C-alpha cells in the first residue's frame with residue numbers, strides 16, 4: 001500500500017512536472033521582448049520544475065514514504081505558485097495589457113487548469129483519499145475531454161491557414177470532443193443514477209475511440225512539424241506535449257476500464273516500478 005503511494009506519487013510528479021516545465025517555456029515564447037519581468041518569472045518556473053522533475057527521477061519505489069509525502073507538499077507549493085502566475089498572465093491578456101503577445105487566453109486558462117488538476121492529485125495522494133471509482137470516471141473524463149477539445153482548437157489556430165486539409169481535420173476533432181464533453185456533462189448531471197457499470201463502460205469505450213484517433217493525429221502532426229513538412233507556428237515541443245497528454249488520458253481510460261471490469265490492462269502501464 002505504501003509502495004503504491006510512492007509509485008503513484010512518482011508517476012504523477014514525473015509526468016506533470018515535465019508538463020509544468022514545458023508550460024513555462026511556451027508562456028515565455030509568447031511574451032514580447034520588453035516583458036523582461038514576465039520572461040524572468042517564466043524562466044524561474046522552468047528551473048524550479050526541472051529540478052523537481054530531476055528529483056522525482058532520482059527517487060524510486062523504495063524511497064521512504066515520509067520523504068515522498070514531504071516532496072509532494074513541496075511540489076504542491078510550487079504548482080500553486082505557477083497557477084497564480086498563469087492566472088495573472090490571463091488577467092493581463094484579458095485586460096489588453098500585453099498587446100501583441102502571442103499566448104491565446106484559452107491556452108493560458110488551459111495550462112492553469114492543468115496546474116490545478118496536478119495540485120488536486122497531489123493533495124489527494126497525500127490525504128490518502130481517492131474518489132470512489134464511478135465518480136473518478138466521470139470527473140477525470142470531464143476534465144480530459146475538455147483538455148482534448150482545447151488541443152484540437154489550438155492546433156487548428158496555430159497551423160498556417162494555407163494548410164486547409166489539416167485545419168479541417170483539427171476542426172473536426174474539436175467538434176467531436178465538444179460533443180463528447182457535453183455527453184460527459186449529461187452523465188455527470190444524471191449522477192448517481194447514471195453510474196451503472198454498463199453505462200460507464202460504454203462511456204469509456206466511446207471516449208477511447210476518439211482519444212486514440214486524436215492521439216494518432218497529434219503524432220502525425222508532431223512528426224510532420226519535426227520534419228518541417230508543414231507550415232505552422234507550432235513549436236515541435238508543443239506538438240509532442242499535446243501528444244503525451246493524449247497518451248496519458250488513454251492510459252487513465254484503460255486503468256478505469258480494468259478496475260471496472262476486472263480485465264487486465266490492454267497496454268503497458270507507464271506507472272513507475274523501478
Ligand SMILES: [Fe+2]
Nearest residue numbers: 019111114241
Ligand atoms: Fe499541457
Ligand SMILES: [Fe+2]
Nearest residue numbers: 114147242245
Ligand atoms: Fe494540454
